[in-house]
Amino acid sequence: MKASEDQYPFLRACRRQPTEYTPIWLMRQAGRYLKEYRALRKKYSFLEMCKNPELAAQVTLQPIDKFKLDAAIIFSDILIPLGPMGVEFEFAKGEGPVFRHPLRERKDVERLRIIEPEEDVSFLLKAIQIVRKELEGKIPLIGFCGAPFTLASYLIEGGHSRDYLLTKSMMYQDHATWNIFMEKISEVLIRYLNAQIRAGVQAVQVFDSWVGCLSPRDYEGYVLPYSKKVMDGVGKQVPLIHFATSSSTLLELMKRAGGDVIGVDWRVDISEAWTRLGHHVAIQGNLDPVILFGSVDLIQKEVKAILNLAKGRPGHIFNLGHGILPNTPVDHVAALVNMVHEYSSR
Numbered sequence: 001m002k003a004s005e006d007q008y009p010f011l012r013a014c015r016r017q018p019t020e021y022t023p024i025w026l027m028r029q030a031g032r033y034l035k036e037y038r039a040l041r042k043k044y045s046f047l048e049m050c051k052n053p054e055l056a057a058q059v060t061l062q063p064i065d066k067f068k069l070d071a072a073i074i075f076s077d078i079l080i081p082l083g084p085m086g087v088e089f090e091f092a093k094g095e096g097p098v099f100r101h102p103l104r105e106r107k108d109v110e111r112l113r114i115i116e117p118e119e120d121v122s123f124l125l126k127a128i129q130i131v132r133k134e135l136e137g138k139i140p141l142i143g144f145c146g147a148p149f150t151l152a153s154y155l156i157e158g159g160h161s162r163d164y165l166l167t168k169s170m171m172y173q174d175h176a177t178w179n180i181f182m183e184k185i186s187e188v189l190i191r192y193l194n195a196q197i198r199a200g201v202q203a204v205q206v207f208d209s210w211v212g213c214l215s216p217r218d219y220e221g222y223v224l225p226y227s228k229k230v231m232d233g234v235g236k237q238v239p240l241i242h243f244a245t246s247s248s249t250l251l252e253l254m255k256r257a258g259g260d261v262i263g264v265d266w267r268v269d270i271s272e273a274w275t276r277l278g279h280h281v282a283i284q285g286n287l288d289p290v291i292l293f294g295s296v297d298l299i300q301k302e303v304k305a306i307l308n309l310a311k312g313r314p315g316h317i318f319n320l321g322h323g324i325l326p327n328t329p330v331d332h333v334a335a336l337v338n339m340v341h342e343y344s345s346r
Contacts, residue, residue, distance in 0.1 A: 004290030005202065008140050013262050014203060014239035016282050016315035022307060022344035024337055025142070027243075028323030029063040030075045033330065036062045040262045046091050050076050053126035060131050066330070067337045071140050071203070074128055074196070078146030078207055079154065081192045084120035085112045085184075087155060102158035104166060106177045112184050112236065117195030125199040129306040132200040145192050147224040147244070155181075158302035164213045173221050182226040190233035194273035197235050205236060205241040205263070208254075212246025219250050224257050231258025241284060245322055251276050265321035271309040282315035289320045292332045299332060303339045312344070 007012050008022040031037055035060060049055045059075040079089060079097055092098045103109055109261050118125065131141055153167040159165070171178050193204050211223060234240055242259030244250065245266060248268040255262060255277050262281055264273045266288035291302050310316040318340045324333070
């Protein structure tokens with residue numbers, strides 16, 4: 001660890017070192033709830049913003065200019081590495097990401113290419129370099145990717161799914177194709193994250209957004225080996241955060257897959273999660289994003305409850321249990337950040 005990074009509470013917490021207060025950052029902190037972001041979205045599509053380094057850097061910094069957050073996260077999307085793999089997708093209005101030609105057969109999977117990040121996602125790496133220059137000495141920058149299961153499910157289902165019927169069908173009925181699929185995605189993600197680290201990010205987060213649809217036994221058999229491969233393949237010079245939603249039944253298995261920090265959603269108490277995980281990993285979370293639509297008194301009550309459950313142990317990073325929702329009151333976000341700092345420093 002660089003000596004200069006000792007100053008950052010977020011990085012210290014990732015390594016379970018004492019901090020003066022509990023650091024806080026928020027998933028999707030750069031996004032639709034900010035008027036500055038919405039103004040840019042009137043001019044550019046989402047993918048245009050992701051692929052333009054100057055715009056991506058500008059959006060990354062928007063919440064940092066407004067709130068006293070302890071980390072920035074590069075503005076991008078978990079699907080970005082899929083394009084260079086040979087997959088076409090779009091963000092359809094009201095539908096989210098849509099893949100017009102889902103991958104459901106062995107020949108489709110075999111056609112996927114392994115990317116060269118410096119060539120294929122150079123725009124992302126340039127954005128990271130711009131933001132690092134702007135943030136130097138202020139707060140650290142987080143890079144990220146989607147996890148193998150989550151990306152595979154997007155590609156197989158063609159977008160969001162409620163039951164993951166097609167994904168699970170491949171998993172259960174065509175295990176050989178599933179293995180090829182997950183191996184390829186894992187290799188791409190290792191390259192993708194390491195390129196972000198080389199470009200300057202000081203921590204990385206792996207988002208397994210959809211893995212909560214699996215039983216623990218299925219996670220262990222079909223997913224854990226590939227998540228572990230990604231975690232093991234990422235350079236150890238920066239902390240790695242492993243986050244999944246609806247994962248309260250999977251926490252111990254997620255820990256086996258890897259991560260210096262385990263992110264948890266609001267469906268499990270911080271104290272219970274930490275007891276199950278053991279105190280030699282840091283933990284991130286876990287306010288329900290909907291709480292931010294309530295009164296300031298409600299936010300205060302919930303912040304105090306989470307901090308009390310964490311008991312001031314080194315290694316707690318305050319965050320939401322998932323991303324900030326559109327139309328979240330901006331003044332409530334500011335209040336949340338200030339509350340976490342104030343109450344945890346007492």
